[in-house]
Amino acid sequence: MLTHSAKRVEIIIEAPMEGRLTDALQAAGVTGFTVLPVLGGSGRSGQWSREGQVGRAGMVAVICLIRPERLDALLEAAFRVVERHIGVVSITDTQVLRAERF
Amino acid sequence: MLTHSAKRVEIIIEAPMEGRLTDALQAAGVTGFTVLPVLGGSGRSGQWSREGQVGRAGMVAVICLIRPERLDALLEAAFRVVERHIGVVSITDTQVLRAERF
Amino acid sequence: MLTHSAKRVEIIIEAPMEGRLTDALQAAGVTGFTVLPVLGGSGRSGQWSREGQVGRAGMVAVICLIRPERLDALLEAAFRVVERHIGVVSITDTQVLRAERF
């Protein structure tokens, strides 16, 4: 089938920052993203888990499929939000169906 | 370690279509997949969140690792299901351990 | 923006093995990982779903971003844990921001 080159950006970020991140993405012209829940993890700031927590604890994973030429704008926007925060950003080459959607 | 080339297909689709998609995948000879929950997202049809919802609302992410030569059959099958629906499909080159499993 | 080559390892493994896997990763010098919940799936051992289950049923997805030169140590460690178990391991080339974190 016909596929089109795209980038898959995965941003793992603290839950209280989710709204700020998605707003920044939309302001940077990102037209779509998907948010996945995260159960727990480990990094330089130690290990954590969501079990039994109340409050807006933990992290979420935001996934963005985007045309290659718009990647830089997305990364600039995302970086300004995550800069001082814990979390990770990765970018993978991918192919998408239905390019008109991106 | 010895790894083998494969494709990682990620299909983000409306929850009420999940069963139809996985049935179509199985009919197309796909031997394995994993379904991840989705908390929310945004696209051309607007922004949504799963919080407080009842009913079969929202979307799920279906991940399929597959041998490259079977990719086309998978995409044809998936496309027939998602065609008229909201959601996205991406295909990434990857490596897998234990190729005999795919 | 400046990005750095890395590997994204995704391990889908039975929930009761999660602690053993993450301990093995840490013993192998892996400094970070994220655990995502899994709703259900299908493979050689049949189809399953998490709905209504009690107990430590089901699977989880462990995602590791890692420098390419540390990949082999990670895979050896992971493989020793998953070897006899159901589940899948995939490795994808990716780029990360803030390489000093990995």
Next chain:
Amino acid sequence: MGDILSLAGQNLLTPMILSFVLGLAAALARSELSVPEAAAKMMSLYLLFAIGFKGGVAVAGHGVDAHLLTAMAGGVALSFLLPFAAFGLLRGMTGLSVVDAAAVAAHYGSISIVTFVTATSVLASQGIASEGFMVAVAAAMEAPAIVSALWLVARSGAGVRMDARLWHEILLNGSIVLLIGSFVIGAVTGDAGMARIEPMVVTAFQGILCLFLLDMGLVAGRGLRASRGGLGVGVVAFGVVMPVVGAAAGLAVALLVGLSPGGTALMMTLAASASYIAVPAAMRVALPEANPSVSLTLALGITFPFNLTFGIPAYVAVAQAIGG
């Protein structure tokens, strides 16, 4: 009329309605207050089980008689016919496309079990009896509207997916199965069964309904906020006109069937209410081109609060005035 207003006032100042208002206000003010999805689903399972069981206990011993069957036939007819009224109104009052109008019509022909539950609790608090089998009528009214809506679309030539699998999903959807199942359990175990689980299905009911309505308010408020005026005046007007039309049709059917005042109020409520659980999922499969947020915002953000605050007290008052 004075009576209706005073009843409405009385109804408005219950913890249930105010919990809904609190949720609505919190969401409109963009508070991050939220109920976990799993908890919301569990509360809805609880409400379905409790309302079905209580209905079953109420008919225990009476058996399935003709009265139940005529009432169900009346409800099914309403569910089949109301989508045509709704579709007509929508095409007249709003700029919605055929597909969107049909999807909304399906929601309004079907029913909202939480509206029904709230009406039963209003009746209970006023000491008005009603037929226990109305729960079965509610279950029977969930699905027929979907057929009418799809027929409206098919007639216009647009593509509809309506296969055996979707039929199966609709007829055995969770709320129908749980409602009918617990109704049967109540009917079979009767007062002995009630004695065992009364603390849960009766005593705790209104409290849990409060928390559930809080969540409904939050979801409705988020929907309204997301649509930010995108609904249009005509669509909003439909959201308050259609329940009145539905209630009138429900009244007519109730009188034909010969229901008690309480049963009449419930039939009016069912006809006036709009689905937001079973029908949305079915529409996603059958009419993927329909915009899901229009139906949901209308059903949950406009019609549900209208029924909760003004509709139900009015239906009860009318049913008593005419039936009493």
Next chain:
Amino acid sequence: MGDILSLAGQNLLTPMILSFVLGLAAALARSELSVPEAAAKMMSLYLLFAIGFKGGVAVAGHGVDAHLLTAMAGGVALSFLLPFAAFGLLRGMTGLSVVDAAAVAAHYGSISIVTFVTATSVLASQGIASEGFMVAVAAAMEAPAIVSALWLVARSGAGVRMDARLWHEILLNGSIVLLIGSFVIGAVTGDAGMARIEPMVVTAFQGILCLFLLDMGLVAGRGLRASRGGLGVGVVAFGVVMPVVGAAAGLAVALLVGLSPGGTALMMTLAASASYIAVPAAMRVALPEANPSVSLTLALGITFPFNLTFGIPAYVAVAQAIGG
């Protein structure tokens, strides 16, 4: 015998059992009715806490006496020995491999706390007293069977992972800790504690048990449907033969230990029941080659309903006939 049947009939027509049947039927009919995982887990925590606490309150003041200790020793012995009986039966009656047979045997030597809970509620409804410490016996019976099963596998030369970490996980698994912990809380706070939380641990109990059994029915039904006859006649037969064997062994131990009729019925129930929480997780770690769906479908899809419907009333009747 007539008595047993009439008791069974009586037991069958309670809201609890019928809720299980409803869940089973819904899943077999492929309804998408489902209980969220978080709600199911929370209900199981609640049931464990409530049953443990009530057991503790019942022994409050009596202290830990020799009777409790002999009963626990009897239970532990049962849990160690039953896997050998189960393994023998499985190797004779079915074509299961050594590893699969041992995994199933571990489930049957261990216990199902929900079966136990249902039995206590049947006893309560018939006004039959039982020893409060049976809760502690239940907790003590969870783990020993795992040792026997792993020994059976190791003997055959297959690989078994049995390290200190797994021991730790088994002995401090959630249900053992919560059962023993709430038992101690009940024993320490006694009637004063009960007065504070009775509405939750006693009054609401049967209602929540209904919803939990509904979920168990759904899970069992989905398992049965997924296995679609893949279990084989021998395996299914084992699922009803083994509880009878277990109950007989439980009866013998109860008589040896000198339990009351109520306690005897509970000991029979424990021996007859098969684990589906703690043991499955342990088997995934220790015997990854065992097929998890065989054990789970058998324990939850065959033996659990058998015990719920015919087993428990029979065990109660036998215990009363012999012990009374």
Next chain:
Amino acid sequence: MGDILSLAGQNLLTPMILSFVLGLAAALARSELSVPEAAAKMMSLYLLFAIGFKGGVAVAGHGVDAHLLTAMAGGVALSFLLPFAAFGLLRGMTGLSVVDAAAVAAHYGSISIVTFVTATSVLASQGIASEGFMVAVAAAMEAPAIVSALWLVARSGAGVRMDARLWHEILLNGSIVLLIGSFVIGAVTGDAGMARIEPMVVTAFQGILCLFLLDMGLVAGRGLRASRGGLGVGVVAFGVVMPVVGAAAGLAVALLVGLSPGGTALMMTLAASASYIAVPAAMRVALPEANPSVSLTLALGITFPFNLTFGIPAYVAVAQAIGG
């Protein structure tokens, strides 16, 4: 003093406190016992709703009088000022950086609603009355401490993010909205509202509090285990010194405002308690460089158990001795 100890002993042996201890012990022993996140959130929503509603019913009819307003002003002043005391102590007793010390100080100036809830249930069990409006005071004390803490950081030249959006998130965070909202619902519907939902907001309260405290124990224990002595003696000492300082300040304010002995005990409890819901989220946004596990472990792992076991009984005894 003897009285305080006997009261403390009495308080320690309730199902609630022992449930917390059970959770703590289970987590420290590395049991995998855990409560699903969704269930924990739902229980906290329930507790907030119930405590707010009961407070509202208690003031129904009295209206908003000057007494309520002075008490709220007193609470707000405490919340503004306590972070300075906490910050001073931390910089003196521990090696925490300015940013970490300020983040911890924000937690201690704010309040823990579960500690408050536990104190009300201790008062209720001893038949001591308190002002219903203390719920509103609790809500008013959540946010001011954040301002003081951020001012302490900004003064030191470090970067702070404090925009309108964060203000909005803090002032309309879920617990403030639900507490104030249900307080208003209780005040508006009064005894008639209470009659409808009493079984849920009153009768079930202590039982659900048990399960919630079990979870708090699990979370606290996991936090303590993860920090493995990493806290340092000074930090741990702060965790028991600061609540005493806070309680003393709370006592002074309560006497100034003229609260009843019950209200005085609650004001002391509020001042002595440390937030672990609203403030942590705000700190992640405003002070991302602060280490979140220090504050949370201290608030939930040291101060919360201290208040639960020794603090609350002592505050009640002191309040009665001085105020009675």
